[in-house]
Amino acid sequence: MAEDTFSPGRTRGMGELIDISGKTTELAPFGRTLAELGTERPEIVGLTADMGRYSDILPFRDAHPTRFFNVGMAEQCLVMVAAGLAKTGKIAYCTTYSVFITRRAYDFVAIAGAHSKANVKIFAGMPGLMNGYGATHQATEDLNMMRGIADLTIIDPCDATELKQVVRAVADIPGAVYVRTLRGKVPVELPADYRFELGKAKLLRRGGDVGIISTGYMSARALDAAKAASAAGVEASVLHLSTIKPFDARSVRDFAQQFRRLIVAENHKTTGGLASLVVETLYDSGIVKPMIKIGLADSFFECGSQEYLEAKYGVDLPRFVRAIVEAR
Amino acid sequence: MMAMARGKGEGYIAQGLGIADCLAAIYFHELRYDSANPTWSERDRFVLSTGHYSIAMYATLAEAGYIDAAELPTYGLNGSRLPMSTFDDLPGVEVVGGSLGHGLGQAVGMAMGLRLDGSEARVICELSDGELEEGSTWEAAMASATFKCDNLVALIDCNGIQADGPITVKIEPVADKFAAFGWDTAEVNGNDMAELVDALARMRARDEKPKAIVMRTTPGFGVPTIMKRERAHFVRVDNSEWDALVAELERENG
Ligand SMILES: Cc1ncc(C[n+]2csc(CCOP(=O)(O)OP(=O)(O)O)c2C)c(N)n1
Numbered sequence: 001m002a003e004d005t006f007s008p009g010r011t012r013g014m015g016e017l018i019d020i021s022g023k024t025t026e027l028a029p030f031g032r033t034l035a036e037l038g039t040e041r042p043e044i045v046g047l048t049a050d051m052g053r054y055s056d057i058l059p060f061r062d063a064h065p066t067r068f069f070n071v072g073m074a075e076q077c078l079v080m081v082a083a084g085l086a087k088t089g090k091i092a093y094c095t096t097y098s099v100f101i102t103r104r105a106y107d108f109v110a111i112a113g114a115h116s117k118a119n120v121k122i123f124a125g126m127p128g129l130m131n132g133y134g135a136t137h138q139a140t141e142d143l144n145m146m147r148g149i150a151d152l153t154i155i156d157p158c159d160a161t162e163l164k165q166v167v168r169a170v171a172d173i174p175g176a177v178y179v180r181t182l183r184g185k186v187p188v189e190l191p192a193d194y195r196f197e198l199g200k201a202k203l204l205r206r207g208g209d210v211g212i213i214s215t216g217y218m219s220a221r222a223l224d225a226a227k228a229a230s231a232a233g234v235e236a237s238v239l240h241l242s243t244i245k246p247f248d249a250r251s252v253r254d255f256a257q258q259f260r261r262l263i264v265a266e267n268h269k270t271t272g273g274l275a276s277l278v279v280e281t282l283y284d285s286g287i288v289k290p291m292i293k294i295g296l297a298d299s300f301f302e303c304g305s306q307e308y309l310e311a312k313y314g315v316d317l318p319r320f321v322r323a324i325v326e327a328r
Numbered sequence: 329m330m331a332m333a334r335g336k337g338e339g340y341i342a343q344g345l346g347i348a349d350c351l352a353a354i355y356f357h358e359l360r361y362d363s364a365n366p367t368w369s370e371r372d373r374f375v376l377s378t379g380h381y382s383i384a385m386y387a388t389l390a391e392a393g394y395i396d397a398a399e400l401p402t403y404g405l406n407g408s409r410l411p412m413s414t415f416d417d418l419p420g421v422e423v424v425g426g427s428l429g430h431g432l433g434q435a436v437g438m439a440m441g442l443r444l445d446g447s448e449a450r451v452i453c454e455l456s457d458g459e460l461e462e463g464s465t466w467e468a469a470m471a472s473a474t475f476k477c478d479n480l481v482a483l484i485d486c487n488g489i490q491a492d493g494p495i496t497v498k499i500e501p502v503a504d505k506f507a508a509f510g511w512d513t514a515e516v517n518g519n520d521m522a523e524l525v526d527a528l529a530r531m532r533a534r535d536e537k538p539k540a541i542v543m544r545t546t547p548g549f550g551v552p553t554i555m556k557r558e559r560a561h562f563v564r565v566d567n568s569e570w571d572a573l574v575a576e577l578e579r580e581n582g
């Protein structure tokens with residue numbers, strides 16, 4: 001076995017999720033903001049399914065120990081208990097990895113959560129390819145699954161700035177909410193005056209050649225890629241949709257009409273997530289545009305470090321820059 | 329295992345050391361298999377439900393002849409066949425681990441399938457104390473008693489820890505629970521080879537009941553520094569510390 005065919009890239013199983021080199025970061029923006037909010041709002045409770053340490057919710061536990069519950073590794077129980085707490089007037093923030101809340105506890109999210117209009121706020125860690133443990137841990141179809149549930153709000157924040165605002169906002173969004181969560185040292189990518197608004201797409205960059213529609217941390221990658229492409233003489237706009245449901249169809253339509261070609265980017269399969277939503281939206285309005293989809297194939301994925309997996313599956317920065325240049 | 333985790337500098341070393349005796353007892357005293365023919369239909373099946381125990385599983389598979397020991401240091405590295413949790417594309421691995429609470433139910437199905445085929449082969453399934461918190465484990469426990477799977481032995485690794493630290497919910501009394509579900513049960517020190525071998529031998533009875541062996545194990549067994557660690561679920565070791573840990577292991581084991 002030739003040793004040099006293997007590289008030791010870190011599985012960020014236990015730390016930050018994405019490459020933060022050269023970026024300004026904030027530590028545990030989810031848990032710290034929730035701890036603050038818990039002080040302002042005594043009806044907030046926090047729960048985890050043995051993923052407290054790995055979901056950043058411990059600052060809330062430390063600040064409000066009597067309002068924190070670890071149900072053990074029992075994701076179905078997590079959602080049921082959260083829904084029950086909600087029935088007594090609590091706002092129940094719960095955490096585990098995206099993959100386990102979606103695949104293991106789906107029925108409970110749909111019925112005890114969404115259908116019951118229960119104030120269950122799911123902060124789902126390590127979404128998409130952000131997990132080095134392979135297919136068992138990679139929630140590469142979570143947006144697809146969750147958008148199939150009626151009355152469920154779905155949010156995929158871009159960075160620490162947005163995540164903090166989302167933690168606060170969801171307390172006032174009625175019913176069940178699913179938030180893809182970034183943990184550990186989370187990069188600050190959006191401008192300080194960025195304001196999250198539920199169901200509203202935000203234009204992050206203006207450029208006339210190519211239109212990029214993106215969600216989650218792929219919007220940060222879109223900005224990096226657009227900057228690199230600009231140096232090569234191609235100007236791209238970036239429309240960031242952190243709310244996946246309810247979907248801002250009007251902004252997507254208006255945006256798409258300004259460009260000859262579109263790129264759609266997401267930390268998810270290209271089937272069933274943002275790209276599918278964009279295609280459905282445009283088709284319904286009779287808009288047809290050539291489109292490059294940056295996302296994952298309909299497959300199960302390997303184990304490995306984030307950088308290794310992103311390069312292998314074609315969602316890394318160089319691939320993104322090439323797509324912009326090609327799309328011109 | 330220490331040499332395996334060294335390449336990456338981290339891994340599930342504490343669990344690996346804790347479960348090593350159990351895997352040795354299974355593979356070298358109880359299980360019938362042919363490592364040259366991993367899909368031999370008459371083999372006993374070993375189901376490792378706790379996928380992140382892979383480090384011990386790979387070491388065992390190398391010892392049993394399924395894989396080349398030279399491959400072990402690729403554990404957890406990019407491009408390796410030996411990732412941090414088990415997948416069934418590796419010869420000798422029967423199920424995809426990683427998403428916990430999947431093993432026991434599949435073991436029940438295997439036990440039923442082997443019986444349908446008139447096979448004498450048995451199924452031995454490892455699962456962890458954390459997996460007792462998943463509802464799916466108890467669904468499987470009821471199914472196996474219902475379907476009288478006396479060709480199934482479950483080994484439950486009660487090492488007292490899970491991801492967030494010490495076991496967080498009330499799982500005891502584990503053996504009594506399985507007994508109440510209609511299983512034959514035994515309780516052993518899972519780091520005592522003689523006790524393990526003896527319990528496995530006693531569990532060969534064909535009395536229409538599935539069998540559960542509750543093992544009390546110590547995470548990091550054999551390496552005092554790791555045994556003493558409060559956060560043992562995932563161990564990262566500094567480059568400079570490895571030699572000392574290996575020396576401890578050698579000292580403890582003569
Ligand atoms: C269904 C599922 N939920 C959550 C996890 C994340 N997870 C990985 S290991 C672990 C702890 C499980 O307990 P146990 O197997 O007893 O852990 P150990 O003794 O190895 O610390 C958890 C919650 C998982 N792998 N699968």
Ligand SMILES: [Mg+2]
Nearest residue numbers: 457458487489
């Ligand atoms: Mg355990």
